[in-house]
Amino acid sequence: MTMDMFVFLILALVAVGSAVGLLISRNGIYAALNLVLNFMTVAIFYLLLGAPFIALSQVTVYAGAIMVLFLFVIMLLGADKLAPTSVLSYQRVSAYVLGGLLLAEIGYWIWRGALTGVITPPPADFNLMSNIQEMSMLLFSQYLLPFEVTSILLLAAMIGAIVLTIKQKGGRD
Amino acid sequence: METASGLFFSLVPLIVFLPVLGLLINMAFGGRMGEKAIGAVASLAAGGAFVVSLLLAYSLSVHPETVIVPFAEWIHIGTLQLDWAFRVDTLSVVMMLVVSGVGTLIHIYAVGYMHEDVRFKGDEKRFRRFFVFLNLFIAMMMILVSGDSYMMLFVGWEGVGLCSFLLIGFWYEMDTLGRPSFANSNAAKKAFITNRVGDFGFILAAFIIFWAFGSFQFDEVFAKVPEIAHAAPWVIVAVTLLMVVGVAGKSAQIPLFVWLPDAMAGPTPVSALIHAATMVTAGVYLIVRSAPLFSVNHSVQFFVSMLGAATALFAATIAAGQYDIKKVLAYSTISQLGFMVAAAGMGAYVAAIFHLATHAFFKALLFLDAGSIILGMERGHHHLAHGHGDSHGEVFDPGDMRNMGGLREKMKVSYWLYLIGALALAGIFPLAGFWSKDEILLDAYKHYPTVYWMLTVAAFLTAFYMGRQIWMVFFGKPRTEVAAHAEESPRIMTVPLMVLATLSVLGGLLNMATILGFTLPGSHLLTEWLGHTLGEAEAGELNLIVAGLSTLFALLAIYFSWLIYGKKPLATGQLDPLKKPLGPVFFGMEHKWFIDEAYQFLFINPYRAISRFLADKVDWAFWHDWFHDTVIAGGYNWISQVLLNEYADQRGIDAFANALGSGTKRLSAMMRVWQNGFVRTYALTLLVGVIAILGYLLLK
Amino acid sequence: MVPVSYYLVVSAIMFSIGAMGVLIRRNALVVFMSVELMLNAGNLAFVAFARMHNTFSGQLFVFFVMTVAAAEVAVGLALIVTIFRTKNSINLDQMNSLKG
Numbered sequence: 001m002t003m004d005m006f007v008f009l010i011l012a013l014v015a016v017g018s019a020v021g022l023l024i025s026r027n028g029i030y031a032a033l034n035l036v037l038n039f040m041t042v043a044i045f046y047l048l049l050g051a052p053f054i055a056l057s058q059v060t061v062y063a064g065a066i067m068v069l070f071l072f073v074i075m076l077l078g079a080d081k082l083a084p085t086s087v088l089s090y091q092r093v094s095a096y097v098l099g100g101l102l103l104a105e106i107g108y109w110i111w112r113g114a115l116t117g118v119i120t121p122p123p124a125d126f127n128l129m130s131n132i133q134e135m136s137m138l139l140f141s142q143y144l145l146p147f148e149v150t151s152i153l154l155l156a157a158m159i160g161a162i163v164l165t166i167k168q169k170g171g172r173d
Numbered sequence: 174m175e176t177a178s179g180l181f182f183s184l185v186p187l188i189v190f191l192p193v194l195g196l197l198i199n200m201a202f203g204g205r206m207g208e209k210a211i212g213a214v215a216s217l218a219a220g221g222a223f224v225v226s227l228l229l230a231y232s233l234s235v236h237p238e239t240v241i242v243p244f245a246e247w248i249h250i251g252t253l254q255l256d257w258a259f260r261v262d263t264l265s266v267v268m269m270l271v272v273s274g275v276g277t278l279i280h281i282y283a284v285g286y287m288h289e290d291v292r293f294k295g296d297e298k299r300f301r302r303f304f305v306f307l308n309l310f311i312a313m314m315m316i317l318v319s320g321d322s323y324m325m326l327f328v329g330w331e332g333v334g335l336c337s338f339l340l341i342g343f344w345y346e347m348d349t350l351g352r353p354s355f356a357n358s359n360a361a362k363k364a365f366i367t368n369r370v371g372d373f374g375f376i377l378a379a380f381i382i383f384w385a386f387g388s389f390q391f392d393e394v395f396a397k398v399p400e401i402a403h404a405a406p407w408v409i410v411a412v413t414l415l416m417v418v419g420v421a422g423k424s425a426q427i428p429l430f431v432w433l434p435d436a437m438a439g440p441t442p443v444s445a446l447i448h449a450a451t452m453v454t455a456g457v458y459l460i461v462r463s464a465p466l467f468s469v470n471h472s473v474q475f476f477v478s479m480l481g482a483a484t485a486l487f488a489a490t491i492a493a494g495q496y497d498i499k500k501v502l503a504y505s506t507i508s509q510l511g512f513m514v515a516a517a518g519m520g521a522y523v524a525a526i527f528h529l530a531t532h533a534f535f536k537a538l539l540f541l542d543a544g545s546i547i548l549g550m551e552r553g554h555h556h557l558a559h560g561h562g563d564s565h566g567e568v569f570d571p572g573d574m575r576n577m578g579g580l581r582e583k584m585k586v587s588y589w590l591y592l593i594g595a596l597a598l599a600g601i602f603p604l605a606g607f608w609s610k611d612e613i614l615l616d617a618y619k620h621y622p623t624v625y626w627m628l629t630v631a632a633f634l635t636a637f638y639m640g641r642q643i644w645m646v647f648f649g650k651p652r653t654e655v656a657a658h659a660e661e662s663p664r665i666m667t668v669p670l671m672v673l674a675t676l677s678v679l680g681g682l683l684n685m686a687t688i689l690g691f692t693l694p695g696s697h698l699l700t701e702w703l704g705h706t707l708g709e710a711e712a713g714e715l716n717l718i719v720a721g722l723s724t725l726f727a728l729l730a731i732y733f734s735w736l737i738y739g740k741k742p743l744a745t746g747q748l749d750p751l752k753k754p755l756g757p758v759f760f761g762m763e764h765k766w767f768i769d770e771a772y773q774f775l776f777i778n779p780y781r782a783i784s785r786f787l788a789d790k791v792d793w794a795f796w797h798d799w800f801h802d803t804v805i806a807g808g809y810n811w812i813s814q815v816l817l818n819e820y821a822d823q824r825g826i827d828a829f830a831n832a833l834g835s836g837t838k839r840l841s842a843m844m845r846v847w848q849n850g851f852v853r854t855y856a857l858t859l860l861v862g863v864i865a866i867l868g869y870l871l872l873k
Numbered sequence: 874m875v876p877v878s879y880y881l882v883v884s885a886i887m888f889s890i891g892a893m894g895v896l897i898r899r900n901a902l903v904v905f906m907s908v909e910l911m912l913n914a915g916n917l918a919f920v921a922f923a924r925m926h927n928t929f930s931g932q933l934f935v936f937f938v939m940t941v942a943a944a945e946v947a948v949g950l951a952l953i954v955t956i957f958r959t960k961n962s963i964n965l966d967q968m969n970s971l972k973g
Binding site for chain 1: 875876878879881882883887888889890891892894896897903905907909913916917920921923924929930933935936939941945946948951952954957963
Binding site: 848849850851852853856857860 | 892895896897899904965966968969970971972
């Protein structure tokens, strides 16, 4: 086992573990924190896969902004504990079953892909340093339109969020 | 058969169309013409037909062979080729002369008679109708005698039957005494229906003729008779017997004579023309015309002559017991027709036609004179009623001989003429009846003794009842006030009677017999004349035995009648002197041997019962009530309400449509469960779908 | 070198867990977070493949996904807040007004 593999395994365990923690946490805060841990782990994965920019954006955007927003709302709404109900009793079981099924399917796909040579080992040489340069060149030339559209999307989201939560009679949120 | 030049054969259609023209003119313009004009038109039409008949007779005397004048095409279907063609031969011309001659005289008489009759009955407007019908009758009778085929004969046969119906029921709303009643119309119906029974026989005979001989035309049929008689003799027997049925109907033989006495309900000229002189002789004409068919089979001939003789005897017995002056004459006509049919049956065709002609003369004379007498009584009745100021409410029968008596003084002309007619009918030498009756008796004496004796007895009775009539009507004292005031008829009525009387006296000259070996010039006229058509016939010879016997019997009969009715004339209200001595026999004679009652019981009542049964039970109860209402209406209702409405529609189609709706509801109710509003369920479903798709892609 | 398929397996596991989380959890916020987890798993797969094919398009796509996720979170949370105002609860099971 090489160093890469060892680190990868540890990180994989942490990622899966935090995901499971998200799944089973009763407390909303705990769930959010579990998710943050997961994001961090995935950022390291990105680094390992040679995408430093993405890794850092992950940390900044996802773990930094989005999760903070989540925590704000959780605090705001006081969504700490929820009592278990008996509605949809079959939901749990079917969820587990279906989840397992989904996993099995995707696993099979990957295995087959690896077997048939669709998933090939990556080439050894690639340029880590010019990552950002390369990406920005792509971004502003080939993917300019999506870039601009995304900005409009963000604008829309912003306006939407404000409109949704504004109180009518001069209330401010 | 070509029309010889210079002769008048082509005029023959006029014998039909002159009377037709007369009736059309009277129909169209009669309303505006006066009675005299109407009568003149009708009489001229009949007279014109007589003139044409004379011309035809003249033409035939020059060219005695039969001439056929085709007139119009009628039916051409397959093998049936039927045309309207006029047959001018000696037999048909004799008939034409008798019909048109006597017919014209009767027309003239009728002008005077109807003038008074419509006033006595109270409907002056009906004068015109009488002459229209009378002309129609002449036209139809002419078609009958001039037809060249059995079908044309039948057209005329039916036509005269119709005219008989119309004229008997001329005063359809009353009876003979003028009271409102169905009696006259019933008499007309009886005549028509009884004739119809005869017509049925005739038509069957005609159909068999066509089937066996292939044609209706006389010449073609008679030509094939020997062949058919040899091959299938029963055909000819069937044809002749069926024809005899027709003859029994039209010429009033047993058993279909019952209509003739009732036909006296018609005005007297009708009785004279149709029921004495002409229409009733159509049956005799038929037999004579079909001589080749009858001569073949001797059994048929015997049967026909026995039928005629029986009728002659039977009717004569009834005539002796009647009180109505016209009824006596009616039964006398039936009896004399029996003589003619017997003669034709024996094969003595010339004798039959001879007697037909002479009978037409004196019977028409007698009937018309009886009419004159009846009117005389009516005149007396009115004279009395007006004089005494009482109403016509009382019922008085001017025709009942018991109300007459002593009219010899009041109505002299009528008396003498009646006497001549009666003597001619009784067969007294040298009047016409003697010669014609004698010839028949002679033939019977020679060939059919039974027939001879029956006819002789009938002749005895004939003389007897005529004598009875004369004594009762003209001699003695008037038995009622009316008779005492009877008035003579005007000349327009008596002059034609005189002509007829002359003919009755001189009629014997038509076929004078050989007397004691001496053949006078002009003898056997009719025999020779008819010989051209009927073939050689035995020339009549005066047989002293026969002639002597018949004269003796006739004189004896008159003597007896004088003894009973003349010596001690009947007093008012006295019963007939024969009633006591003859007892039940006279009772039967009086009541016509209850034949009508028997027919009523045997035929008419069962027929009515059957028709009532069919109408009420079969038609109404079964067909209408049960079948229609229950079966058809009920069935239909059942089909529409139960079957279609309930089963097909409600349970079937509606149920299906409703089931669709409710099924959809149930289905949606079932499926609504899926929409439980929980997001997680939707998410679950989503995932299931994703996995399914992935799985599918995987396994592809 | 860690084979790319290992990364894909991890991504698959994360994705399944996120799916299970969406189905099981009743807390709206936690469900939302599970959705984010699923997105993240997808991102990981993208980057892994980008590495495999030696292009940058995959990474760029992840960039966009992140942006969209951010926008989505903003609006989604605003929605949840609004719902909370009316229903006074973020229990998904109580938001069943669409019940047919």
